[in-house]
Amino acid sequence: MSERILVAYASRKGSTAGIAQAIGKELIAEGYAVDVSEMKSVSSLSGYNAIVIGAPVYTGKVTGDVVAFVTANKDGLSRLPVAGFVTGIAPVYPKTGQRERVH
Numbered sequence: 001m002s003e004r005i006l007v008a009y010a011s012r013k014g015s016t017a018g019i020a021q022a023i024g025k026e027l028i029a030e031g032y033a034v035d036v037s038e039m040k041s042v043s044s045l046s047g048y049n050a051i052v053i054g055a056p057v058y059t060g061k062v063t064g065d066v067v068a069f070v071t072a073n074k075d076g077l078s079r080l081p082v083a084g085f086v087t088g089i090a091p092v093y094p095k096t097g098q099r100e101r102v103h
């Protein structure tokens with residue numbers, strides 16, 4: 001049976017969702033079984049061998065869905081390989097051309 005990977009994303013306007021789908025397609029092409037799901041609809045990490053987390057930055061912070069997802073799935077995430085990506089158009093906030101440190 002092939003390894004199963006979850007690509008869990010948050011997205012308000014669709015860009016991160018599109019990137020998550022593209023990552024999912026690449027992983028499927030590599031032979032993995034892949035689910036691409038909005039992270040707020042994920043109820044369990046059971047059955048997955050690895051997780052990819054993707055989320056956008058809004059007003060200097062990664063969307064709060066990530067905090068909720070990581071908090072709710074802390075045990076599962078601590079046992080699995082996890083990769084992450086963030087989408088954004090920095091430096092757009094607080095002022096175009098200005099850089100800031102984003103945690």
Ligand SMILES: Cc1cc2nc3c(=O)[nH]c(=O)nc-3n(C[C@H](O)[C@H](O)[C@H](O)COP(=O)(O)O)c2cc1C
Binds near residue numbers: 087088
């Ligand atoms: C109101 C607003 C605030 C944003 N703030 C930031 C920001 O602080 N840093 C950044 O890099 N991108 C910022 N962006 C750009 C978004 O992160 C970017 O468009 C992202 O790809 C949106 O993802 P989504 O379409 O999945 O929601 C902001 C966009 C909007 C509309």
